[in-house]
Amino acid sequence: MKSVRASHILVPNQKDAQGIMDRLDKGEDFAALAKRFSKCPSKSKGGDLGWFAKGQMVKPFEDACFNGKTGDVVLVQTEFGYHVIKITGQK
Numbered sequence: 860m861k862s863v864r865a866s867h868i869l870v871p872n873q874k875d876a877q878g879i880m881d882r883l884d885k886g887e888d889f890a891a892l893a894k895r896f897s898k899c900p901s902k903s904k905g906g907d908l909g910w911f912a913k914g915q916m917v918k919p920f921e922d923a924c925f926n927g928k929t930g931d932v933v934l935v936q937t938e939f940g941y942h943v944i945k946i947t948g949q950k
Contacts, residue, residue: 863924864948866906868892869899869940876934876941883932889945898940910948920944 866889870876879892890905901908913921923935923944931946 862910862912864910866945868897868943
């Protein structure tokens, strides 16, 4: 796999991230939650980060994306905060 496409919701703490994971588990829309809660500029695009290759994201974020599969939603902490990541494509 050479690249991954992902969306994410960036929040400052684990409690907020877990709350978003719980809302997703109940069927809420990822993009709508990103637009409402994310602290990243990508929130205007529903959290979509587009396609990226290894070496373009911080290591914990990259590892979560490249070790998962399309459709996975994972929670990871980086120096920027907590990311709820949805893997939307792999090629």
